[in-house]
Amino acid sequence: MLRMQDRPPDCGSLGQVDLRFSFRGPFNKLVGPVGEESRFEGISYDNVTDTFFVLRESMEHEEHGLVPLTEELRLTDCGNKVEVLGRCVVPFALQDVNKGFESLVVFWRDGKRRMLGLCEGEHARGWLGGMRRSVQWGLP
Template sequence: MIFVVFDNTYHIGTFCTPFGQSFNCTDQLLAWPDASLATTDSQFEGITYNSINDTYFVAQETIQTEMKEVFRANIFEIRIILTDSTPIRVLESCIVNWDFPTDNKGIEGLEFVTHQGSGHSYLLGLCEAYDCNPKSTSNNNARILRSIIYYNKIISALCSWEPVGTLAIPSAVHFDDYSSLSIYHRKANELPAYVAVTSQQMSQVWVGMIEEINQAPFFSLSSLNNNTIYDLPRTHAATSECGMKYCNIEGVAWQDGSELILVSDKAKNDQDTQCREKEQSIHYFFCRKICQTKK
């Protein structure tokens, strides 16, 4: 079973993987506990599991702040109990202390990692735009915003995620946008681990490694030996999207060491027909070649 978030609703989807369908698994939508938000756009863009507390973090791409033209992401920590009458319980809602100048260029992907050497845990938030700033045009400034939770000691009811550093995606990865990321731990919570980052506009997946280091920024990203960037399947027809079929990839998750699960957004009005065939869907890809590249 996998959990899927949507940017136009606060409901969280639970969907059965092909393997799980043989165990009486049922696809369903879980209602957010605050019923007043039922018809509101959530701006959800990522969900990740906190294995330490058995909870989930859910990221809102941005929310409006009191400052004009300043937006910040927000992180919910929730517990999901499928057998409960209220399956989603919101434990906390904490702002990310990082300014974005627009409401649609914030955090696109989310992961939870633990630094084994120090014992500290972090959230990795993937920025959609270059250098976390949509006005930047540099080809090499894609960033993963890494934040550590911080509780305000003056007003204990408030909390925030404070940025403590950025991780640069290798310069060989020239994506026009960055839509999601996922980490596959070969052993529970241990690094090094595989990392997958997707591009919606280029319909590609980069697979690399994330490793732990003993000095700031405490983690490093590196490409595999062959700078592994994969095109998602194309058509042979000449189209304005260069034959792309998976035109709106918004999420990625490792199912295990040999399978990637991708989710796609709704097709845009000006996109070709083949883009609509794969819209709003869950896609499964086997990746044996990826996971045998480096041990």
């Protein structure tokens, strides 16, 4: 993955709900800045590093145009704040802001952290050589 050169908007809000999934429960809250639409399409927890990975379906990149973006986040201040640890663009040129990556899973195999995402219906094309269509391995 390539590092994001331009700073994207703040990470956006994450929804935190109690384990009973109570509608409007007293412990339900948004963590992080509330405002602009985040375009989050996936979230995965890495229990080895105690971090979350979120996937933005598409972001405008100065050099490569419309691309998906992954961010590594950590909850701080007893779960009341979000710290952005890193951002990486996924090396795919997208055709539409609403047709990018859907879903995300982060897991460990052979001692390495892996990331798997699904590309939604547009035959995303990598600008790096040797990339296969639709399902890609990413290394954050």
